[in-house]
Amino acid sequence: MTLWTGILLASIACVALKALGYLLPARWFDGPRTQRVIDQVTVALLAALVAVQTLAAGTAIVIDARVPALGVAAVLLVLRAPFLVVVLAAAGVAALLRLWGWAA
Secondary structure (H helix, E strand, O other): OOHHHHHHHHHHHHHHHHHHHHHOOHHHHOOHHHHHHHHHHHHHHHHHHHHHHHHEEOOEEOOOOHHHHHHHHHHHHHOOOOHHHHHHHHHHHHHHHHHOOOOO
16 A cells, blocks of 8 residues: 555545534434533543644654743643733744754
């Protein structure tokens, strides 16, 4: 199997799963327990995406300027800072650390 064959098969599988979601009855998702699980899965997937994008470089785990920037963003989010301030502060921290040669 070539790379493009794998990509094509994965794409077809994703579309099939999405279509299957539309075919399921809405009443399956109405219960409070189901809603709680759906909400928690969404948060878990987003957290996993953030962790992978912050710590991964290829197949290696890398601690660089992204980690302190994520920490600054987390603190500002806990303090309920506006989202634009959070993004700019995290980007500024990462840029300054890279400028100073730490965690390039």
